[in-house]
Amino acid sequence: xxxxxxxxxxxxxxxxxYRSDGKREAWEVQGPIFLGSIVNHLxxxxxxxxxxxxxxxxxxxxxTIFRSTDDGRTWKEAAQPPAFLKSDDPRARSVDHSxxxxxxxxxxxxxxxxxxxxxxxxESRDDGVTWQSVAGFNDHPSYWDWCxxxxxxxxxxxxxxxxxxPRNAAHMYIATSxxxxxxxxxxxxxxxPLNENVEASFLPDPYPEFGQDAHYIALAPTNPDxxxxxxxxxxxxxxxxxxxxxxxxxxxPAEVGDIGFTIVPHARCADTAWVWPMDGTDxxxxxxxxxxxxxxxxxxxxxxxxxxxKGFPAQQAWFxxxxxxxxxxxxxxVGLYIGATNGELWMSGDEGENWRQIAxxxxxxxxxTAAPLA
Amino acid sequence: xxRVLIPxxxxxxxxxxxxxxxxxxxxxxxxxxxxxxxxxxxxRVVDEQDRVRKHMRIFIGQQETRQVAAAVRDGDxxxxxxxxxxx
Numbered sequence: 532x533x534x535x536x537x538x539x540x541x542x543x544x545x546x547x548x549y550r551s552d553g554k555r556e557a558w559e560v561q562g563p564i565f566l567g568s569i570v571n572h573l574x575x576x577x578x579x580x581x582x583x584x585x586x587x588x589x590x591x592x593x594x595t596i597f598r599s600t601d602d603g604r605t606w607k608e609a610a611q612p613p614a615f616l617k618s619d620d621p622r623a624r625s626v627d628h629s630x631x632x633x634x635x636x637x638x639x640x641x642x643x644x645x646x647x648x649x650x651x652x653x654e655s656r657d658d659g660v661t662w663q664s665v666a667g668f669n670d671h672p673s674y675w676d677w678c679x680x681x682x683x684x685x686x687x688x689x690x691x692x693x694x695x696x697p698r699n700a701a702h703m704y705i706a707t708s709x710x711x712x713x714x715x716x717x718x719x720x721x722x723x724p725l726n727e728n729v730e731a732s733f734l735p736d737p738y739p740e741f742g743q744d745a746h747y748i749a750l751a752p753t754n755p756d757x758x759x760x761x762x763x764x765x766x767x768x769x770x771x772x773x774x775x776x777x778x779x780x781x782x783x784p785a786e787v788g789d790i791g792f793t794i795v796p797h798a799r800c801a802d803t804a805w806v807w808p809m810d811g812t813d814x815x816x817x818x819x820x821x822x823x824x825x826x827x828x829x830x831x832x833x834x835x836x837x838x839x840x841k842g843f844p845a846q847q848a849w850f851x852x853x854x855x856x857x858x859x860x861x862x863x864x865v866g867l868y869i870g871a872t873n874g875e876l877w878m879s880g881d882e883g884e885n886w887r888q889i890a891x892x893x894x895x896x897x898x899x900t901a902a903p904l905a
Numbered sequence: 906x907x908r909v910l911i912p913x914x915x916x917x918x919x920x921x922x923x924x925x926x927x928x929x930x931x932x933x934x935x936x937x938x939x940x941x942x943x944x945x946x947x948x949r950v951v952d953e954q955d956r957v958r959k960h961m962r963i964f965i966g967q968q969e970t971r972q973v974a975a976a977v978r979d980g981d982x983x984x985x986x987x988x989x990x991x992x
Contacts, residue, residue, distance in 0.1 A: 591958070591961055593950070595945065623954045
């Protein structure tokens with residue numbers, strides 16, 4: 532069954548919100564919101580609240596968080612945005628931009644987590660009004676080994692994701708662009724790398740304890756012991772309590788490869804997930820492989836993959852999809868949504884079988900999140 | 906009081922005003938007073954380590970400074986600009 536859905540779209544130059552009818556066929560647009568601001572993430576609290584948080588900065592101004600509690604009509608800035616502690620250390624860090632916003636565990640209303648560049652983890656306990664540095668990671672004795680300053684993405688090194696075990700608020704994972712995946716079982720007080728058998732082809736030891744570039748990780752909603760990962764070097768799956776990742780991307784077509792930014796699990800089937808491959812050959816064009824955009828779906832836990840490109844241009848289309856810009860809703864059939872680097876917003880209302888464009892001519896899209904319309 | 910020139914990037918904080926007044930014996934003091942008057946403004950200009958952000962420029966009169974400890978004297982004007990930053 533389908534339901535009215537909203538898409539929260541963050542772009543390089545502002546945010547937009549698209550709201551659908553009950554069939555997800557007609558979409559109305561609200562925006563631009565904060566035109567000109569770099570919006571890395573825009574997220575609605577799924578815990579029954581009305582709070583919407585936006586991670587924003589501009590080309591000139593420092594990073595901040597904006598809050599709305601009226602469906603994005605009005606916004607108020609966080610009183611204390613994410614920031615590292617002041618320090619005399621010559622390596623003293625300052626937040627360049629907040630990159631990821633994660634609503635806290637359902638048992639902790641008002642709690643939010645933020646990941647930042649340079650890699651930093653921050654927590655709010657007052658619904659995003661004030662933020663504190665999480666010392667367990669940011670001041671960990673191994674921080675500078677896990678997050679070497681020279682190991683950046685083009686936009687700087689990232690703590691690009693926070694994932695919370697729905698069964699246990701103290702059990703969390705984070706993904707970073709310079710250290711890979713880390714796990715805590717004590718709500719962020721201590722962390723350990725979780726990267727066994729994950730490739731880092733750009734390091735002298737290609738299978739290090741840490742140092743990988745974990746583009747995206749996701750838990751299967753119906754089996755939180757299953758972790759999916761789209762890594763800089765391939766697609767992986769880990770079924771806990773095991774600690775050794777399996778390279779399931781080897782089953783992708785060789786001419787497409789298994790490099791990409793993101794992986795999206797199915798809301799109800801733990802064996803189903805989608806990826807959006809990109810060209811990671813020679814100089815890393817980061818475009819649709821061969822100029823032919825497509826999602827790939829597995830329905831058997833990564834043992835096999837099928838191409839889903841109906842509706843996309845068949846040739847000479849070179850956009851790609853960044854790590855926060857591919858998401859699914861909870862409907863049946865699942866709706867899939869991508870925001871492309873060329874400013875196009877696409878959807879599939881039938882689990883990837885057919886795709887159609889919702890919007891075009893937006894700025895470069897950085898993030899898309901889907902939420903039911905209240 | 907010190908006269909402060911506010912760039913377009915920050916007028917959302919000052920209610921549209923491009924010229925305001927603030928008190929302070931240093932750039933940091935002026936920014937602290939601006940932040941008291943216009944909450945949130947300072948952190949958009951200076952980071953948590955008191956470093957002027959990369960694409961912001963601060964002048965005391967004709968003299969540029971990137972030190973928030975720089976002295977501001979009676980009659981000085983503090984000018985805040987967004988640096989050239991395109992794309």
